[in-house]
Amino acid sequence: MILVCGGAGYIGSHTVFELIDQGEEVIIVDNLQTGHKGAIHKKAKFYEGNIKDRTFLDRVFRENEIDAVIHFAANSLVGESMENPLKYYDNNVYGTQVLLEALHKHHVKKIVFSSTAATYGEPENIPIRENDRTEPTNAYGETKLAMEKMFKWADFAYGIKYISLRYFNVAGAHVSAQIGEDHNPETHLIPLILQVPLGKREHISIFGEDYDTYDGTCVRDYIHVTDLANAHILAVEKLRTGSNSKIYNLGNGEGFSVKEMIEAARKVTNHPIKTVSADRRAGDPATLVASAKKATNELKWHLKYTNIEDIILSAWKWHQNKPNGFEE
Ligand SMILES: NC(=O)c1ccc[n+]([C@@H]2O[C@H](COP(=O)([O-])OP(=O)(O)OC[C@H]3O[C@@H](n4cnc5c(N)ncnc54)[C@H](O)[C@@H]3O)[C@@H](O)[C@H]2O)c1
Ligand SMILES: O=c1ccn([C@@H]2O[C@H](COP(=O)(O)OP(=O)(O)O[C@H]3O[C@H](CO)[C@H](O)[C@H](O)[C@H]3O)[C@@H](O)[C@H]2O)c(=O)[nH]1
Secondary structure, three states, rough: OEEEOOOOOOHHHHHHHHHHHHOOOEEEEOOOOOOOHHOOOOOOOEEEEEOHHHHHHHHHHHHHHOEEEEEOOOOHHHHHHHOOOHHHHHHHHHHHHHHHHHHHHHOOOEEEEEEEHHHHHHOOOOOOOOOOOOOOHHHHHHHHHHHHHHHHHHHHHHHEEEEEEEEEEEEEEOOOOOOOOOOOOOOOHHHHHOOOOOOOOEEEEEEOOOOOOOOOEEEEEEEEEEHHHHHHHHHHHHHHHHOEEEEEEOEEEEEHHHHHHHEEEEEOOOOOOOOOEEEEOOOOOEEOOOOOOHHHHOOOOOOOOOHHHHHHHHHHHHHHHHOOOOOO
């Protein structure tokens, strides 16, 4: 049985769908602070509650034969983390501490969790490799790095094996178009671009056109959420075969600029998508592209979505199907 913390959220819900497709029994813990009831798979057992609540977690672990945990539950808005860093330490670091205490108490020795490209900060090399320097430029990334360190020492002391997955830019939606990205506020580029052809915004703002990149706009590595979900399943399988703790980058290995993303979205939606130049957004590195060779080699991870237009199309189908997200 796999416990998925944050299984009602964007990436968590997609991972639950893949797990259930593969015949796993799934328990979800989520307090629905950003997740949605409508994103919860009907075959999953759902406990509504907070990972910071020891008594609640204790009950979940007592009532179920959990052999591994996948942990997505966190706050993840970079801007908010700069204004209210302690909120991030509380939910991300302390929340993970309480969760790890429950694993230790109930003798669960396997956990896979969400880390981020934000642990690197300004990259020293492109593509970024797992042993490159980690110097986060925002509080969100710093809490994720602190979580990684907490896992390291929990492994040392209690033998809890972990796989930390450092995601780059997660995008797209489930092939059924029944679940997809629904964040409020939305800050991510692709859903914001698609709000223009949906008629929900006039234009997309380009945050900075004077970066040191080939067209002056920021370059990112976009990875489809289903490919990402599958990496979590491979990571659980790896831990089940007795693997040591590991850290992997998850990305496509190819960068696209903001302007290229808008152009690709124009092709997919057949809409002119008006753009407006805007100031740089604080803390945005010019280029973030992953080397995911380690995950490819060691997890035998293979991508289904390598074409950026296919990734955008899957998001477009979701937003067309549910223009107001999970809201009825
Ligand atoms: N979306 C991205 O591009 C991206 C990139 C890198 C890393 N990540 C990380 O991946 C994870 C999932 O991201 P997402 O985009 O799916 O976010 P999300 O907000 O959609 O999902 C997070 C889920 O966790 C739940 N949650 C949060 N705190 C909780 C708590 N204390 N107790 C119980 N449930 C709680 C929320 O209700 C939500 O359902 C996060 O840890 C995030 O930091 C996301
Ligand atoms: O309206 C917008 C929104 C975004 N952008 C630009 O588009 C690019 C992508 O922005 P996103 O907000 O979609 O993604 P980020 O690269 O900022 O963030 C991603 O990577 C971060 C690590 O750097 C965190 O992990 C975060 O959770 C994850 O979504 C950035 O250059 C951003 O400046 C715009 O130009 N206009």
